Amino acid sequence: MSDTASLTEHSNPSAADLLKGLALGAFAALIWGGYFAFSRAGVQAGLEPADVVLIRFAVAGLMMTPFLLQAGLRDLGGVGWGRGAVLALLIGPLSIFASVGGYTFAPMAHGTVIQPATVTVSALLLSAALLGETLRWGRVLGVALILLGLCAIAGPALWSGDAEALTGDARFVLAGLMWSGFTLFTRAWRLGPMQTVAAVSVLSAVVYTPWHLTMDTLERIAALSPWMLVGQVLVQGVLAGVVAILAFTRAVEILGAGRAGLFTSLVPACGVLIGIPLTGEAPTALQLAGLALVSFGLLWAMGILRLRRR
Secondary structure, three states: OHHHHOOOOOOOOOHHHHHHHHHHHHHHHHHHHHHHHHHHHHHHOOOOHHHHHHHHHHHHHHHHHHHHHHHOOOOOOOOOHHHHHHHHHHHOHHHHHHHHHHHHOOOHHHHHHHHHHHHHHHHHHHHHHHOOOOOOHHHHHHHHHHHHHHHHHHHHHHHOOOOOHHHHHHHHHHHHHHHHHHHHHHHHHOOOHHHHHHHHHHHHHHHHHHHHHHHOOOHHHHOOOHHHHHHHHHHHHHHHHHHHHHHHHHHHHHHOHHHHHHHHHHHHHHHHHHHHHHHOOOOOHHHHHHHHHHHHHHHHHOOOOOOOOO
16 A cells, blocks of 8 residues: 555545535435345345346446446556456455345344444544544544444344354454445545546456356346336446445545545435335334434534534
8 A cells, every 4th residue: 555655635625525525425325325225125036145246246347348448448447457456356246245245144233333333433543544634533523423323223133143143243344444445545546436436347347247147147137027127227236336436436535535434324324214115114213313313423523513612
């Protein structure tokens, strides 16, 4: 991480840029919440995690191939093959398998809290240590409120599980650290959103699609109802695979890695709300309270809400 070691970043956006960064970060979180809700609905309809990964990267890779060809394959659209490989390892198929695979060992509530909490805390600390972003007490307090809200969203099930659940929890931590690494590298290397998405999407599609077609089948995807298939393609491939990463990468440019990483804390709440019509699972009063606490903590950590000194 030689670029990171020599880089000192202090993100002080203007009011207009701050508003744009907040909107982009919230938009990305909303899409990722829909991604988790549609993933659960897809599993209920017969899909397996490998099918979700295939839909996401095959569609995203197909969409971004024309841009990458126009930008130039020699240096992978300006990203560079080495950097592109690093980013694809961090948020490509391995990241999704780490996240989804954790639910094989641990309850849903564990992943709902551990992964976004890992991203929120590690991105904040690593950006301060490696990128020189300012770590203020107000932001630390906001992160603490976010973590409390996440625990409320997960509910009593957060404390359930046995020794085997530690294996799932470790996978959630790994997935969160991978996303934090992506956030920091994107900031340190000053990569544009379109470049980043194109490199990650095309590399992931080129590697994973042939592997899936060789080792698995398309029967489960073909068995989906038309509306479910269209929804999976739109949400998994177009929105989560391309649009959300574009929005999030731009938010990192504007707000910095530490601030942008906070938006992952909104993903569980968005997933709960979007999942109401999809899965029929209504949020409890405790989850709604957790959603309010996460939102308040996010605004406080961003510096939007502050108590004025007299």
